[in-house]
Amino acid sequence: MTRLKNLQSWLKEKGVPAAFINSTENVFYLTGFLTNPHERLMGLFVFQDMDPIFIVPNMEVNQVKATGWNHEVIGYADHENPWEFIKESIEKIGISRNVIALEKSVLSYGRTEELLAIFNGAEVVDVEDQLNRLRVIKDETEIDTIRRAAKLADFGVEVGVNSLKEGITEMEVLATIEYELKKQGVREMSFSTMVLFGEKSGDPHGNPGNRQLRPGDFVLFDMGVVLDGYCSDITRTFIYKSSSDEQVEIYNTVLNAQIASLEASKPGNRIGDLDQVARDVITDAGYGNYFPHRIGHGMGINVHEFPSMSHLNNDILLEGMVYTIEPGIYIPGVGGVRIEDDVLITKEGYETLTKYPKELKIIE
Amino acid sequence: MTRLKNLQSWLKEKGVPAAFINSTENVFYLTGFLTNPHERLMGLFVFQDMDPIFIVPNMEVNQVKATGWNHEVIGYADHENPWEFIKESIEKIGISRNVIALEKSVLSYGRTEELLAIFNGAEVVDVEDQLNRLRVIKDETEIDTIRRAAKLADFGVEVGVNSLKEGITEMEVLATIEYELKKQGVREMSFSTMVLFGEKSGDPHGNPGNRQLRPGDFVLFDMGVVLDGYCSDITRTFIYKSSSDEQVEIYNTVLNAQIASLEASKPGNRIGDLDQVARDVITDAGYGNYFPHRIGHGMGINVHEFPSMSHLNNDILLEGMVYTIEPGIYIPGVGGVRIEDDVLITKEGYETLTKYPKELKIIE
Numbered sequence: 001m002t003r004l005k006n007l008q009s010w011l012k013e014k015g016v017p018a019a020f021i022n023s024t025e026n027v028f029y030l031t032g033f034l035t036n037p038h039e040r041l042m043g044l045f046v047f048q049d050m051d052p053i054f055i056v057p058n059m060e061v062n063q064v065k066a067t068g069w070n071h072e073v074i075g076y077a078d079h080e081n082p083w084e085f086i087k088e089s090i091e092k093i094g095i096s097r098n099v100i101a102l103e104k105s106v107l108s109y110g111r112t113e114e115l116l117a118i119f120n121g122a123e124v125v126d127v128e129d130q131l132n133r134l135r136v137i138k139d140e141t142e143i144d145t146i147r148r149a150a151k152l153a154d155f156g157v158e159v160g161v162n163s164l165k166e167g168i169t170e171m172e173v174l175a176t177i178e179y180e181l182k183k184q185g186v187r188e189m190s191f192s193t194m195v196l197f198g199e200k201s202g203d204p205h206g207n208p209g210n211r212q213l214r215p216g217d218f219v220l221f222d223m224g225v226v227l228d229g230y231c232s233d234i235t236r237t238f239i240y241k242s243s244s245d246e247q248v249e250i251y252n253t254v255l256n257a258q259i260a261s262l263e264a265s266k267p268g269n270r271i272g273d274l275d276q277v278a279r280d281v282i283t284d285a286g287y288g289n290y291f292p293h294r295i296g297h298g299m300g301i302n303v304h305e306f307p308s309m310s311h312l313n314n315d316i317l318l319e320g321m322v323y324t325i326e327p328g329i330y331i332p333g334v335g336g337v338r339i340e341d342d343v344l345i346t347k348e349g350y351e352t353l354t355k356y357p358k359e360l361k362i363i364e
Numbered sequence: 365m366t367r368l369k370n371l372q373s374w375l376k377e378k379g380v381p382a383a384f385i386n387s388t389e390n391v392f393y394l395t396g397f398l399t400n401p402h403e404r405l406m407g408l409f410v411f412q413d414m415d416p417i418f419i420v421p422n423m424e425v426n427q428v429k430a431t432g433w434n435h436e437v438i439g440y441a442d443h444e445n446p447w448e449f450i451k452e453s454i455e456k457i458g459i460s461r462n463v464i465a466l467e468k469s470v471l472s473y474g475r476t477e478e479l480l481a482i483f484n485g486a487e488v489v490d491v492e493d494q495l496n497r498l499r500v501i502k503d504e505t506e507i508d509t510i511r512r513a514a515k516l517a518d519f520g521v522e523v524g525v526n527s528l529k530e531g532i533t534e535m536e537v538l539a540t541i542e543y544e545l546k547k548q549g550v551r552e553m554s555f556s557t558m559v560l561f562g563e564k565s566g567d568p569h570g571n572p573g574n575r576q577l578r579p580g581d582f583v584l585f586d587m588g589v590v591l592d593g594y595c596s597d598i599t600r601t602f603i604y605k606s607s608s609d610e611q612v613e614i615y616n617t618v619l620n621a622q623i624a625s626l627e628a629s630k631p632g633n634r635i636g637d638l639d640q641v642a643r644d645v646i647t648d649a650g651y652g653n654y655f656p657h658r659i660g661h662g663m664g665i666n667v668h669e670f671p672s673m674s675h676l677n678n679d680i681l682l683e684g685m686v687y688t689i690e691p692g693i694y695i696p697g698v699g700g701v702r703i704e705d706d707v708l709i710t711k712e713g714y715e716t717l718t719k720y721p722k723e724l725k726i727i728e
Contacts, residue, residue, distance in 0.1 A: 038668065039469075059569065059656075079676075104474035105403075109466065109488070112473040124473070175546030182539030187556060187572070205423070208551070304402065312443075 003030050003134065004052060010130050011048045011101065018090075019046045019101035019127045020115055025301045026103065026131050027054075033067045034229045035060060041082045041111070045090070053089055055082050083114045090118055101127035132306035136298060137320040142230060143344060146300065146322055149190075149232035150342050150353035152225045156181055157236045157356045160195065160221045164240060164363055170195040170208035181225060190224035190231035190303040201237065201336040204293060204328060215241035218335040219363070224303060231303040233324050234354040235340035239362050247337075250287070250329050251360045254337045257281040257327040258358070261295055265343055265350035267319050275311040278327040287329045290336075296324035299342060321345040322353070367394050367498065368416060374494050375412045375465065382454075383410045383465035383491045384479055389665045390467065390495050391418075397431045398593045399424060405446045405475070409454070417453055419446050447478045454482055465491035496670035500662060501684040506594060507708060510664065510686055513554075513596035514706050514717035516589045520545055521600050521720045524559065524585045528604060528727055534559040534572035545589060554588035554595035554667040565601065565700040568657060568692060579605035582699040583727070588667060595667040597688050598718040599704035603726050611701075614651070614693050615724045618701045621645040621691040622722070625659055629707055629714035631683050639675040642691040651693045654700075660688035663706060685709040686717070 007030065011019060021027055021044040028034040030044055030052075037057060045053045054073045056064055061075040074089065076082040090097070100119040102112065104126040116122060138146065159180045163173050174195040181189075196206045198217035213219070217240045224233035237254075239247055257278035264274050275295035282291045296309035299322050307315055309323055326340030341352040371394065375383060385391055385408040392398040394408055394416075401421060409417040418437045420428055425439040438453065440446040454461070464483040466476065468490040480486060502510065520541045527540045538559040545553075560570045562581035577583070581604045588597035601618075603611055621642035628638050639659035646655045660673035663686050671679055673687055690704030706717040 078674075102473065104477070105472050107473045108469050109471045109473060109476040110468035110490075112476070113468070126474075171546055171549060175543045178546065179539045179543035182542065183536055185535055185574070192551060210549070 001030075001032075002139075004046060006134050007046050007127075007130070008048055011046065014101075014125070016099045016101045016125060017048060017096045018119075020044070020107070021046065021103065021127070021131075022111065023103055023106040026106075026128075028229055029131070029135055029301060031064070031067070031069055033060075033064050033069060035063070040078075043082075043086075045086075047093070047095060050093055050095070053086075055086060083118070087118045097122055099123045099125060101125045103128045103131070135300055136306050137318060138300060138322050138344075139320070142300065143320070143322070145228050145230040146232060146342065146344075147353050149225050149227040149230050150234070150355075152181060152184060152186060152227060153223060153232040153234040153342075153354055154356040155184065156193075156223050156225070157221050157234060160219075161238065161361075161363060164213060164219060164238075166214065167212050169210045169212055170197055170200070171210060173213075174208050177221075177223065186225045186227065188226040190226050190233060194220065194222035196220045196336075197240075199333050199335055202330045202332050202334050204330050204336065204338070213240055216244070218247065218337060220336065220338060222338065222340065229301055231299055231301070232342055232354065233299055233303055233340065234342065234356065235326055235328075235338045236356055236358070237337040237339060239360070241362065241364065243360075243362050247335070248360060249285070250331070251337050253282055253285040253287060254327050254329055254339050255358060255360070257291075258325055258339045258341070261325045261327065262341070262343065262350060262352065265317065265325070265345060266348065267317055267345055269317045271307055271309060271313040271315050271317060272311045274309055274325065275313075278325070279311065282327060282329060290329045290331055291327060292330070293328070296326050296340070296343075298323045317345050319345050319347055365394075365396075366503075368410060370498050371410050371491075371494070372412055375410065378465075378489070380463045380465045380489060381412060381459045381461070382483075384408070384471070385410065385467065385491070385495075386475065387467055387470040390470075390492075390499075392593055393495070393499055393665060395428070395431065395433055397424075397428050397433060399427070404442075407446075407450075409450075411457070411459060414457055414459070419450060447482070451482045461486055463487045463489060465489045467492045467495070499664055500670050501682060502664060502686050502708075503684070506664065507684070507686070509592050509594040510596060510706065510708075511717050513589050513591040513594050514598070514719075516545060516548060516550060516591065517587060517596040517598040517706075517718055518720040519548065520557075520587050520589070521585050521598060524583075525602065525725075525727065528577060528583060528602075530578065531576050533574045533576055534561055534564070535574060537577075538572050541585075541587065550589045550591065552590040554590050554597060558584065558586035560584045560700075561604075563697050563699055566694045566696050566698050568694050568700065568702070577604055580608070582611065582701060584700065584702060586702065586704065593665055595663055595665070596706055596718065597663055597667055597704065598706065598720065599690055599692075599702045600720055600722070601701040601703060603724070605726065605728065607724075607726050611699070612724065613649070614695070615701050617646055617649040617651060618691050618693050618703050619722060619724070621655075622689055622703045622705070625689045625691065626705070626707065626714060626716065629681065629689070629709060630712065631681055631709055633681050635671055635673060635677040635679050635681060636675045638673055638689065639677075642689070643675065646691060646693060654693045654695055655691060656694070657692070660690050660704070660707075662687045681709050683709050683711055
């Protein structure tokens with residue numbers, strides 16, 4: 001598997017004999033096996049040349065093999081201590097234990113203690129940054145999965161729009177959207193779905209509730225699904241029945257900002273510039289104080305992943321990156337607009353994977 | 365606040381000058397403030413006598429105060445390093461830094477490094493076990509919240525039962541249940557809802573899909589909601605239209621096992637015995653090999669929390685504990701039955717908080 005080989009190359013380059021991978025996301029990325037083991041230990045040891053070792057609860061062993069994993073897998077029962085099996089295996093293969101790579105922001109202090117009891121006195125290095133750098137370039141299978149997830153996000157917006165009628169509540173619309181998505185086989189949303197009406201759309205962290213839809217309201221949808229382990233994330237904003245000049249101006253400013261940022265999306269461009277060009281459009285229109293967040297975030301196995309699309313990011317866009325572009329203007333007490341697409345960097349430019357129309361739509 | 369005082373008493377008793385609390389659950393338990401800060405740091409320092417210090421992202425500061433938190437709160441912006449503020453505060457109050465309590469299974473290695481750069485050379489002790497012991501006894505507010513969450517779980521089962529008709533799929537029923545719950549204001553299920561038909565109910569880790577309902581099927585529902593930060597969890601199993609003698613025998617065996625375990629639920633009894641009495645009923649009926657999991661789990665802010673209701677647990681039931689009792693029999697390829705209630709230990713016995721009827725019901 002290319003992904004494992006890439007990590008092994010890095011271990012060789014850095015002179016690190018072993019990496020211990022504990023997060024469900026990175027384990028999925030490297031093994032193809034996706035599960036939430038809850039409090040039970042699931043971990044993968046990757047070595048420079050030797051076969052990796054996958055430790056999972058007994059009940060998962062068959063599933064791991066069914067996934068196509070053809071390296072070693074060690075199962076353990078609930079009454080057994082998996083660290084004893086790990087110790088035995090590591091001692092048997094006799095690798096050097098002077099350095100160990102692990103996920104610093106994920107691995108708990110308790111598990112690090114267990115690991116360092118085996119890799120006694122080892123220097124600890126972080127493997128997360130390298131995994132982020134590998135994961136940031138999506139392969140064709142991943143792009144295909146995200147594309148299908150994005151299509152379901154488009155469908156969710158469509159369901160939401162079709163359900164709008166005067167007096168309906170945010171939660172009723174939200175329930176309808178998720179109902180139709182579940183009927184399409186979606187088991188998990190990539191985050192808590194947002195449906196916000198009127199002044200409530202003016203809070204970028206608003207919570208859907210019993211606010212009823214009235215003419216003149218902004219209607220903001222922000223949602224995504226998890227499909228075969230990959231996420232999508234879309235935001236669309238509409239106006240219900242009657243619109244004010246200010247609403248139209250805010251909407252078109254956000255739309256222009258989004259388009260400017262999309263047009264800057266091609267291999268070789270600086271990531272931070274995508275935030276800057278959108279921010280410039282919004283600032284020039286006089287709304288600079290009402291765009292309080294970064295332009296977007298990388299997306300894949302996690303809905304928020306590497307890279308962070310902030311104006312400070314000096315990294316360069318590369319073919320195969322997938323991220324969101326989501327400028328917004330939020331006027332407290334009045335309302336807000338956000339427009340968000342999932343973007344793929346192609347050989348020569350970009351493709352938006354979410355395709356729901358973006359021209360201002362007044363819903364009658 | 366009693367909860368903070370209880371933790372402070374423990375710190376004094378153990379001679380530990382400070383505890384750093386990082387999990388959203390324990391922060392919520394101690395502060396009343398519930399949010400998911402994602403990758404941003406949110407942490408609470410508790411000291412023996414001094415006021416606690418709460419560190420949160422800037423955007424949460426007002427919410428924290430609105431929750432009623434009347435101790436110190438330190439906000440930080442995205443471009444600031446919260447550990448610098450922490451260092452400054454800790455140095456200012458001048459407490460001893462020889463020991464620090466933290467959540468060993470939660471705090472990441474990376475954050476532990478940051479913490480130990482401030483508490484340089486400090487001995488690390490685990491605070492989680494003590495917090496589990498505090499959280500295991502629910503107060504009246506908590507019980508009231510769980511009671512309301514359990515009522516919504518009952519309602520979910522009712523919706524599921526009412527939606528059954530020949531040919532409907534598991535996912536369609538699941539979507540209907542969650543739709544109706546969302547209309548009641550539920551924003552989050554406590555875990556991925558399970559609806560399993562026929563032979564699929566024979567896998568305790570089955571996944572709902574496109575299996576259509578047919579006469580003679582078991583229908584297994586397992587679900588719960590999160591309400592105001594607290595969980596519920598119910599399982600009910602039905603038979604659709606025609607039942608076999610074997611199905612009836614399996615059902616009544618599980619029901620008798622569940623009742624036996626409920627009847628053993630009173631203050632002073634050994635927790636492990638609740639598993640044992642249910643296991644004995646199932647083993648005596650000849651199904652001992654088909655009950656592969658523990659009888660239940662503690663429940664509260666987490667859907668699975670302390671105590672683990674396994675036959676090995678020698679702890680004693682105490683008034684105010686809340687846990688699940690959920691025996692099951694699963695025949696691979698044939699089908700399975702599980703019956704689960706949320707149980708509260710009262711002064712003299714128990715009360716089931718989930719109240720949906722449990723007598724065998726053949727759905728016509």
